[in-house]
Amino acid sequence: MADKLLEVxxxxxxxxTHVGEVQAVRxxxxxxxxxxxxxxxxxxxxxxxxTSMSLMKLLQYPGVIKEGxxxxxxxxxxxxxxxxxxxxxxxxxAMIFQDPMTSLNPVYTIGNQIIEAILEHQNVTxxxxxxxxxxxxxxxxxxxxxxxxxxxxxxFSGGMRQRAMIAIALSCEPKLLIADEPTTALDVTIQAxxxxxxxxxxxxxxxxxxxxxxxxxxxxxLCSRIIVMYGGLIMEEGTAEQVFYTPKHPYTxxxxxxxxxxxxxxxxxxxxxxxxxxxxxxxxxGCPFYARCEYAMKICKEQVPPYFGVAxxxxxxxxxxxxxxxxxxxxxxxxxxxGTHG
Amino acid sequence: MxxxxxxxxxxxxxxxxxKHFVSRHGLFGQHTTRxxxxxxxxFKILRGETLGxxxxxxxxKSTTGRTIIRLYDVTSGEVIFDGVxxxxxxxxxxxxxxxxxQMIFQDPYASLNSRMTVGDIIGEPIDIHNIAKGEERQKIIWNLLExxxxxxxxxxxxxxxFSGGQRQRIGIARALAVNPDFIICDEPISALDVxxxxxxxxxxxxxxxxxxxxxxxxxxxxxxxxxxxxxIGVMYLGKLVELANSDELYDNPNHPYSQALLSAIxxxxxxxxxxxxxxxxxxxxxxxxxxxxxCRFRTRCKxxxxxxxxxxPEFIEISPNHFSACHLNTVNK
Numbered sequence: 001m002a003d004k005l006l007e008v009x010x011x012x013x014x015x016x017t018h019v020g021e022v023q024a025v026r027x028x029x030x031x032x033x034x035x036x037x038x039x040x041x042x043x044x045x046x047x048x049x050x051t052s053m054s055l056m057k058l059l060q061y062p063g064v065i066k067e068g069x070x071x072x073x074x075x076x077x078x079x080x081x082x083x084x085x086x087x088x089x090x091x092x093x094a095m096i097f098q099d100p101m102t103s104l105n106p107v108y109t110i111g112n113q114i115i116e117a118i119l120e121h122q123n124v125t126x127x128x129x130x131x132x133x134x135x136x137x138x139x140x141x142x143x144x145x146x147x148x149x150x151x152x153x154x155x156f157s158g159g160m161r162q163r164a165m166i167a168i169a170l171s172c173e174p175k176l177l178i179a180d181e182p183t184t185a186l187d188v189t190i191q192a193x194x195x196x197x198x199x200x201x202x203x204x205x206x207x208x209x210x211x212x213x214x215x216x217x218x219x220x221x222l223c224s225r226i227i228v229m230y231g232g233l234i235m236e237e238g239t240a241e242q243v244f245y246t247p248k249h250p251y252t253x254x255x256x257x258x259x260x261x262x263x264x265x266x267x268x269x270x271x272x273x274x275x276x277x278x279x280x281x282x283x284x285x286g287c288p289f290y291a292r293c294e295y296a297m298k299i300c301k302e303q304v305p306p307y308f309g310v311a312x313x314x315x316x317x318x319x320x321x322x323x324x325x326x327x328x329x330x331x332x333x334x335x336x337x338x339g340t341h342g
Numbered sequence: 343m344x345x346x347x348x349x350x351x352x353x354x355x356x357x358x359x360x361k362h363f364v365s366r367h368g369l370f371g372q373h374t375t376r377x378x379x380x381x382x383x384x385f386k387i388l389r390g391e392t393l394g395x396x397x398x399x400x401x402x403k404s405t406t407g408r409t410i411i412r413l414y415d416v417t418s419g420e421v422i423f424d425g426v427x428x429x430x431x432x433x434x435x436x437x438x439x440x441x442x443x444q445m446i447f448q449d450p451y452a453s454l455n456s457r458m459t460v461g462d463i464i465g466e467p468i469d470i471h472n473i474a475k476g477e478e479r480q481k482i483i484w485n486l487l488e489x490x491x492x493x494x495x496x497x498x499x500x501x502x503x504f505s506g507g508q509r510q511r512i513g514i515a516r517a518l519a520v521n522p523d524f525i526i527c528d529e530p531i532s533a534l535d536v537x538x539x540x541x542x543x544x545x546x547x548x549x550x551x552x553x554x555x556x557x558x559x560x561x562x563x564x565x566x567x568x569x570x571x572x573x574i575g576v577m578y579l580g581k582l583v584e585l586a587n588s589d590e591l592y593d594n595p596n597h598p599y600s601q602a603l604l605s606a607i608x609x610x611x612x613x614x615x616x617x618x619x620x621x622x623x624x625x626x627x628x629x630x631x632x633x634x635x636x637c638r639f640r641t642r643c644k645x646x647x648x649x650x651x652x653x654x655p656e657f658i659e660i661s662p663n664h665f666s667a668c669h670l671n672t673v674n675k
Contacts, residue, residue, distance in 0.1 A: 189622075190398075192623075214536060217609055262592060270540040272544060273537035274541070
């Protein structure tokens with residue numbers, strides 16, 4: 001990996017609600033290289049979206065970054081003021097959201113919204129900004145961009161709106177693009193179009209991407225490295241191949257087993273993960289996955305496991321990987337076979 | 343795990359079903375727009391079978407389900423359930439069929455009345471159909487709760503106290519309360535987390551085995567549909583374009599739309615995605631208000647020919663039990 005663009009160190013984000021402190025992110029560390037595509041996978045409530053909102057400092061009241069550092073090109077953005085953040089947002093770090101209808105302003109034309117972003121961050125005239133906006137729309141594959149630029153969001157279909165969102169996000173050539181469930185609201189054939197577009201753009205303009213999703217298929221498609229989150233913590237991190245073929249965390253194994261395989265011939269029964277995710281108002285003292293884990297031991301309930309490095313670039317938070325942990329045949333079998341092989 | 347199905351025991355037959363929504367606007371409503379949501383769909387479902395219905399938003403798959411149970415009135419066509427055309431019976435007579443046909447909805451947050459206890463939600467169909475009263479009613483509710491993996495203590499709680507997966511279980515218990523033969527599952531797992539989806543799908547499979555249920559499973563998640571269905575129908579803009587056994591459809595998709603749809607499934611396997619051939623369709627689905635002439639898929643089809651514009655392709659059997667509506671099947675032969 002070349003230079004580090006982003007380094008997140010021990011990030012903790014909480015929401016202070018009337019029922020108590022919801023510890024959404026409980027100590028997350030990772031880094032991202034220039035031009036790299038990182039996938040963050042997790043279910044609702046795992047803390048994946050809160051992590052991305054923290055990176056942009058877009059947390060809504062009562063959310064607060066309690067601890068940790070977010071180093072973007074070496075400078076910590078956590079202590080930055082709102083005014084300073086506005087210079088970074090859109091310019092250096094851009095974000096696209098799940099629902100393109102609610103993230104576009106319905107009373108402004110698509111063009112206005114792209115031009116606004118360009119004028120905010122670049123020293124150009126309105127005419128030049130408009131030309132640039134047309135070029136961006138063309139880049140993201142909107143047909144006849146010269147006339148489409150004056151359309152309102154409601155005149156665009158779902159897929160086109162998401163393309164327009166990407167055009168806005170990329171209009172200032174950000175170094176980092178955070179995509180929070182960018183295809184979840186879209187149909188499969190449109191999802192394929194958007195993923196294809198993101199892949200192309202990544203190669204063309206060398207933007208780093210953080211893709212946040214619950215869909216394991218989507219990350220396998222686009223990302224070279226994957227982080228699996230659960231209960232506000234990173235459970236496992238590795239290359240796409242490591243995570244999919246040799247998962248080392250019971251949660252990852254469970255996720256891979258619970259999705260049906262399209263390319264499998266005979267019908268196999270799905271193996272669900274029993275139970276439900278933990279309540280983050282009172283997060284468990286030990287491993288957050290303890291209650292649903294089939295390989296749980298006594299220590300798992302009492303102490304949060306540290307990370308165990310299992311291969312270069314591959315780490316997992318599971319006591320089963322401790323050298324003194326009793327060997328568990330199934331665990332070893334599962335961790336070598338992964339979800340899709342065999 | 344092959345199921346034993348009797349090919350002559352048809353539980354539901356849909357013949358040339360059409361559902362058009364007409365909206366009036368202008369002065370005195372003299373202008374009308376006709377949305378052809380479902381436009382001539384025919385299929386059969388055998389007793390004990392699961393038929394999957396897939397397609398993108400706006401293709402008419404949910405409207406088909408809702409029209410079968412008469413949540414919408416049929417524009418034309420027949421819905422023959424157990425030998426009776428229920429598309430024409432009166433609402434009063436329809437009530438007895440609603441006991442046999444039940445529905446599970448997509449959004450477990452919107453489909454349960456938040457002011458009723460779980461016990462009353464499940465009990466409501468029991469009351470409406472006069473199935474049981476008093477202690478017996480209570481017993482049925484408890485049994486149902488246990489059957490869907492909850493416990494009888496849950497009967498006195500309210501929906502907001504439950505997670506999405508649990509709410510979907512409550513919805514299923516409510517559907518089972520009247521002992522139905524046929525359940526229309528309209529995207530029952532789309533709103534659930536991955537690890538919870540498998541729990542619900544397994545439960546639906548178990549219930550089918552135990553109670554001999556027949557399912558119409560409507561979804562856009564193609565891998566889950568393949569897993570649960572015996573046969574699958576692919577819909578596009580109000581038409582059924584292909585219908586086949588699930589393995590056959592995934593191995594040999596015939597219609598260009600099915601081919602594109604299946605190749606677009608993101609496969610959770612980094613190697614497969616690198617080597618897979620993905621067909622990326624251009625453009626968007628046209629509006630069902632003014633669908634293209636001839637074959638409705640022609641505007642996005644890469645094999646489009648002159649004939650596709652003029653003649654609507656027939657839905658023909660291209661190999662045993664494999665139907666498809668595409669001119670490529672007739673022109674080349």
